[in-house]
Amino acid sequence: MTSAKQRIKAGIDIGSVTTKCVVVQGRQTIASHIIRTAINPEQAAREVLEKALGQGCLSPSLVDKVVSTGYGRRRCLFANQIVTEVTAAAAGAYWLNHLQPALVIDVGGQDTKVILVGKDxxxxxxxxxxxxxxxxxRFLEMMAVSLDTDIDGLSSLAKAAHHPASINSTCSVFAESEVVSLIAQGIIREDIAAGVFLSIAARIASMVKQFPESSEILFCGGGAKSSGLHLALEKTLNRQIKILPQPQFVVALGAVLASE
Amino acid sequence: MKRLTFRASFRHENSWPVQNPGRNKKLTPLFHKLRSYEFTFSPEQAAGLQRQSPLKAMANFYQLFRQSRINRASIGYFCHLIPEEIILAAGLQPVRLCVTSSSLARSGEEIVSAECCPVIKSILGLASSDFLAELPLLVIPGSCDGKMKLAELLSARTEVYFLDLGRGGEYTSGTPQWAEKFKQLLHFLKKRYQVSITRQKIIQACSLTNARTAAFRSLYQFRAHHPGVISAIDYFVITSASFISHPKVWTEQTNTLLEEAAGLPPSHCQSPRILLAGSPIVFPAFKILEVMDEAGLEVAAELTCSGYGHLFDPVQIDEETEDGLLRALALKYVAGSLCPCFLNLNKLADRMISLAEEYKIDAVIYYILRLCQVYELQATALRQILKDKGIPFFSIKTDLEGEDRGQLRTRLEAFREMIGGRSDQCKAKNQSRD
Incomplete structure (x- = not known):
């Protein structure tokens, strides 16, 4: 048991936009790092592992096991084990929620998942x-560009909104042109930004509503870093939503935990 | 007060061409750009699929898809609702022209918008080629809305007989009506082709299709009990071949294949056993099967209109009169149909549950072709019923194009992890066997 606790494992989550690595000893995160995935998932996985280890001043030889997840999981050829991001997100969220079942919303670069996590x-x-x-x-990023800001800027804008605009397009390409036409109509950026968050929140809410209401709602993935999206989701669902610590690393951590 | 009247010319227009089948020359320009029919996927791909199969007898089935034209002695039809036995008894070959192919669907988008059912688009794509150039007659049932309009559109290409079966009918009152519709078809064929369709000929045709059903059941059972020997792709190639092959030939080829398969070593496949149900799966659009295989899920049984629905039910003749035969056909084709336009979803769920029990199924995967609405509309309800029975149910919505393969695979792998299946064991075994 003691020796198992000393073991160092790495979880690498190769997402469509970013690649995340968490180095875990026992069940404690001892180092983590995040980079853009760019065009070569395998390269990104190697680089992020190297950097995470460098950050923790660890030698690669100490790493006992590498678990990969995310859309590029099978491209990480040096991984000892592969799990899907759904199982990984469930394991990570369960651990970070003090081993309590919950409903997990994971907003990533190209996927949004809603996962009902039960016991164990x-x-x-x-x-x-x-x-x-x-x-x-990805949708948030595109909308931020249309409004000449970044994702954090989009949240700040939305906070100052008075009359959120309504964005109806469910397609990101058309939503962009909808935003352009709202700008042309003279609607202020603040209201458009708030409208963008509400439109995403409505889509996620329709997924959440297909699950039983009793469970606590947790929020992870890159999307959870956006305070604007968090507020819009709480407003739309009329529920409290808990953001997990270091939301972008939940899946990478979960990959390690799920492999045990 | 002035009496309101029909517009004279309008009054009798609102009727389907049931009694008056034929061609609609006005619509001919719809198909003005006929292109030569090329095999809907590259020969290399076909060879690749064939190479993956350890069974030599599969070559017979692949061979069928290389024909480039339908011959004059055939009658084309759609759906598993048309009594093939009547066509066979007339001395003609029934050819089911339900196709799914991304390249054909793209060519069909020149006639209908991209936001239409991929099966309808594929069929229109096929009709825009010279594949149907010599086809004298199409029999099209009024199953879904798509098929109804297809009957009108395709009358631009060839003569169409629209077989209106009345949707949602129930078994006791429906059977005599359906038998009557089949009788009309029989008399139409007699007159159209100047042939006699005797009881004896129908009975002979029934014994042909019943032999085919027996071969199919052996195939179905064999796959369920010997997972990993005949792959899901091989299986659906075989069922798709039954659309265009003569029942006698198909039966012989399938029995040959089963003999060969029985001689192969068992695969000890440990993958979760899946009942695959939903929209038709027809050669060559096998994305769902390929991704399920990659995700380590074994199709142990299926319940689609392209396989089970097309081949599982026999003709049970109680009475050898013409009416008795037609009733038996109506029972087989319409009362026994799997089409959501005819089958109540509770009964479909019952069939799923009984197959799941019989074949020790771990989960049901319900395949929805995007915009194939009748299947999509019942998905949530089926999920609810099966969940209550403790059977995991997972619906997958996709189309014929390949851009969502990555997402599909993630979903299916996550689903496998969810139902507790271990990974890639079946695949590893297959690879070591190669």
Missing amino acids: ARVVDFLMNDKCAAGTG
């Missing part, structure tokens, strides 16, 4: 958004 981090059921990008991190 078991995935009871899950839903993923359709193949298009509406309701994902």
Whole structure:
């Protein structure tokens, strides 16, 4: 048991936009790092592991096991084990929620998942958004660009809104042109930004509402870093939503935990 | 007060061409750009699929898809609602033209918008090629809305007989009506082709299709009990071949294949056993099967209109009169249909549950072709019923294009992890066998 606790394992989550690595000893995160995935998932996985280890002043030879997850999981050829991001998100969220079952919303770059996590981090059921990008991190990024800001700037703008605009397009490409036409109509950026968050929140909420209401709602993935999206979700669902610590690393951590 | 009247010309227009089948020359320009029919996927791909199969007898089935034209002695039809036995008894070959292919669907988008059912688009794509150039007649049932309009659109290409079966009918009152519709078809064929369709010929045709059903059941059972020997792709190639193959030929080829398969070593496949149900799965659009295989899920049984629905039910003749035969056909084709337009979703759920019990199924995957609405509309309800029975149910919505393969695989792998299946064991075994 003691020796098992000393073991160092790495979880690498190769997402569509960013690649995350968490180095874990026992169950404690001892180092983590995040980089853009760019075009080569395998390269990104190597680089992020190297950097995470460098940050923790650890030698690669100490790493006992590497678990990969995320859309590029099978491209990480040096991984000892592969798990899907759904199972990993469930395991990470369950651990960070003090081993309590919950409903997990994971907003990533190209996927949004809603996962019902039961006892022992078991995935009871899950839903993923359709193949298009509406309701994902990518959508937020595109909308931020249309409004000449970044994702954090989008949240600040939304906070100052008085009359959120309504954005109806469910397709991110059309939503962009909708935003452009709202700007042309003279609607202020603040109201458009708030409208963007509400439109994503509505899409995520329709997924959440397909699950039983009793469970606590947790929020992770890159999307959870956006305070604007968090507020819009709480408003739309009329529920409290807990953001997990270091939300972008939940899946990478969960990959390690799920592999045990 | 002035009496309101029909517009004279309008009054009798609102009727389907049931009694008056034929061609609609006005619509001919719809298909003005006929292109030569090329095999809907590259020969390399076909060879690749064939190479993956350890069964030599599969070559017979692949061979069928290389024909480039339908011959004059055939009658084309759609759905598993058309009594093939009547067509066979007329001395003609029934050819089911339900196709799914991304390249055909793209060519069909020149006639209908991209936001239409991929099966309808694929069929229109096929109709825009010279594949149907010599086809004299199409029999099209009024199953879904798509098929109804297809009957009108395709009358631009060839003569169409629209078989209106009346949706949602129930078994006791429906059977005599359906038998009557089949009788009309029989008399139409007699007149159209100047042939006699005797009881004896129908009975002979029934014994052909019943032999086919027996072969199919052996295939179905074999796959369920010997997972990993005949792959899901091989299986759906075989069922798709039954659409265009003569029942006698198909039966012989399938029995040959089963003999060969029985001689292969068992695969000890440990993958979760899946009942695959939903929209039709027809050669060559096998994305769902390929991704399920990659995700380590074994299709142990299926319940689609392209396989089970097309081949599982026999003709049970109680009475050898013409009416008795037609009733038996109505029972097989319409009362026994799996089409959501005819089958109540509770009964479909019952069939799923009984197959799940019989074949020790771990989960049901319900395949929805995007915009194939009748299947999509019942998905949530089916999920609810099966969940209450403790059977995991997972619906997958996709189309014929390949851009969502990555997401599909993630979903299916996550689903496998959710139902507690271990990874890639079946695949590893297959690879070591190669």
